[in-house]
Amino acid sequence: MDDLIVFSVFEITRHLKQVVETQIEPLYVRGEISNFTRHSSGHIYFNLKDPNATLRCTFFRNANFNLSFAPEEGMEVVCYGRLTVFEKGGYYNLNVQSMELSGKGDLARQFELLKAKLQEEGLFEAEHKQPLPPFPQRIGIVTSPTGAALQDILNILKRRWPAEVIVYPALVQGPEAPASLIAGLQHFNASDEADLIILTRGGGSQEDLFCFNDEALARAIFASRLPVISAVGHEIDFTIADFVADLRAPTPSAAAELAVPDKKDMQGHLAALASRLGLLMSRATESSKRRLGELQISLERYHPEKLWQSMQIRVDTAAMDLIRGASRIQASIQQARLRQNLALHEIQGQLRLNFQILYQRLGELRLTLGTLGQARQTEIRNRLEKAKLNLRNLSPLSVLERGYSLVMRGNRIVSSVLELSPGDELSLRLKDGAADVGVQKVKPDEEPSA
Numbered sequence: 187m188d189d190l191i192v193f194s195v196f197e198i199t200r201h202l203k204q205v206v207e208t209q210i211e212p213l214y215v216r217g218e219i220s221n222f223t224r225h226s227s228g229h230i231y232f233n234l235k236d237p238n239a240t241l242r243c244t245f246f247r248n249a250n251f252n253l254s255f256a257p258e259e260g261m262e263v264v265c266y267g268r269l270t271v272f273e274k275g276g277y278y279n280l281n282v283q284s285m286e287l288s289g290k291g292d293l294a295r296q297f298e299l300l301k302a303k304l305q306e307e308g309l310f311e312a313e314h315k316q317p318l319p320p321f322p323q324r325i326g327i328v329t330s331p332t333g334a335a336l337q338d339i340l341n342i343l344k345r346r347w348p349a350e351v352i353v354y355p356a357l358v359q360g361p362e363a364p365a366s367l368i369a370g371l372q373h374f375n376a377s378d379e380a381d382l383i384i385l386t387r388g389g390g391s392q393e394d395l396f397c398f399n400d401e402a403l404a405r406a407i408f409a410s411r412l413p414v415i416s417a418v419g420h421e422i423d424f425t426i427a428d429f430v431a432d433l434r435a436p437t438p439s440a441a442a443e444l445a446v447p448d449k450k451d452m453q454g455h456l457a458a459l460a461s462r463l464g465l466l467m468s469r470a471t472e473s474s475k476r477r478l479g480e481l482q483i484s485l486e487r488y489h490p491e492k493l494w495q496s497m498q499i500r501v502d503t504a505a506m507d508l509i510r511g512a513s514r515i516q517a518s519i520q521q522a523r524l525r526q527n528l529a530l531h532e533i534q535g536q537l538r539l540n541f542q543i544l545y546q547r548l549g550e551l552r553l554t555l556g557t558l559g560q561a562r563q564t565e566i567r568n569r570l571e572k573a574k575l576n577l578r579n580l581s582p583l584s585v586l587e588r589g590y591s592l593v594m595r596g597n598r599i600v601s602s603v604l605e606l607s608p609g610d611e612l613s614l615r616l617k618d619g620a621a622d623v624g625v626q627k628v629k630p631d632e633e634p635s636a
Contacts, residue, residue, distance in 0.1 A: 227247060263285050359390065586617040
């Protein structure tokens with residue numbers, strides 16, 4: 187044992203730390219976030235894991251403050267950083283310097299950001315959706331000419347409805363696809379080749395379908411004067427184009443069924459309408475026959491000779507009524523004139539009597555008014571003289587007339603010797619003038635003993 191080299195735990199851990207931190211350059215690591223914790227200091231602690239291993243990670247505040255997204259539990263990311271070894275804990279750790287979403291995670295983030303932006307602008311609102319034409323004669327399809335989606339649509343359209351189909355060949359995958367799809371939309375909008383547009387492609391991965399999440403393509407769909415049906419991928423796939431389009435179809439086949447009616451259904455409907463029309467015409471014919479019979483009976487009833495006799499009787503009757511009415515009116519006029527004359531004489535007599543009574547009453551009122559006026563004047567004079575006498579008695583000047591004087595210091599009346607001090611300057615107000623005096627001595631009255 188003496189010849190063996192034995193390391194302490196610290197020595198071997200220190201050696202591993204030197205090897206890891208000096209010989210392993212900064213690297214990228216992809217994994218799924220787990221045990222995610224954001225400390226109040228701003229530091230982030232989490233694990234990166236895959237099906238076979240787990241790696242501890244530290245993302246300090248000075249490195250994560252400008253992160254463009256919010257990391258979450260279960261999110262797949264790519265971290266760039268340097269490996270470090272913690273001697274006391276005996277584990278290694280990735281000191282993260284930057285983080286990006288990995289693959290599908292980044293695409294999902296871009297999708298949600300664009301969706302929120304366009305939704306806030308109102309591009310998804312139902313009020314902007316155009317109705318599809320009920321019986322389209324020409325259908326424009328923007329898609330790959332070699333894809334299975336086109337064949338599915340053509341087969342269903344051929345079976346359901348005899349519409350003319352115009353295909354605009356476009357790229358449906360890759361970075362150049364959005365511009366190609368936009369060109370197809372603009373082509374049909376600039377011409378009269380189509381009544382509606384189907385924008386479609388078959389199923390694929392999220393990356394394959396991502397060209398239908400392009401902002402410029404979404405705005406081109408929104409600006410289309412022709413109704414647009416979006417049919418991208420399978421039923422579980424949703425793209426920005428689906429939200430902006432006037433109608434979203436879960437599959438290309440469903441788009442064809444939504445675009446046109448079924449001619450078999452239309453034929454059955456037309457047959458039902460024809461049967462109903464025949465029934466209505468039969469009922470109308472029977473009704474016309476009955477009406478014609480009624481008119482013939484009425485025609486016999488209203489023969490010209492019978493009508494003439496009836497009219498002659500009605501004219502004679504009306505003439506007799508007029509003669510009798512004229513006699514009654516004449517008698518009524520005479521009676522009204524007589525009643526009018528009698529009433530006039532009665533009113534004139536009543537007016538004369540009322541005038542005499544009123545004239546007599548006016549004289550009496552004049553006499554009474556004169557008597558009351560003299561008595562009232564005498565009463566007012568007596569009350570006025572009495573008030574003058576009371577006012578003279580209450581006036582301070584009357585008090586001064588009786589030998590009293592008014593003592594003032596400044597502008598205030600002095601009512602007690604307690605208000606005075608030797609040397610005060612006073613003013614005396616007498617009945618015939620005023621005098622200024624000085625206080626030499628103050629002598630208050632002694633209070634009587636109890």
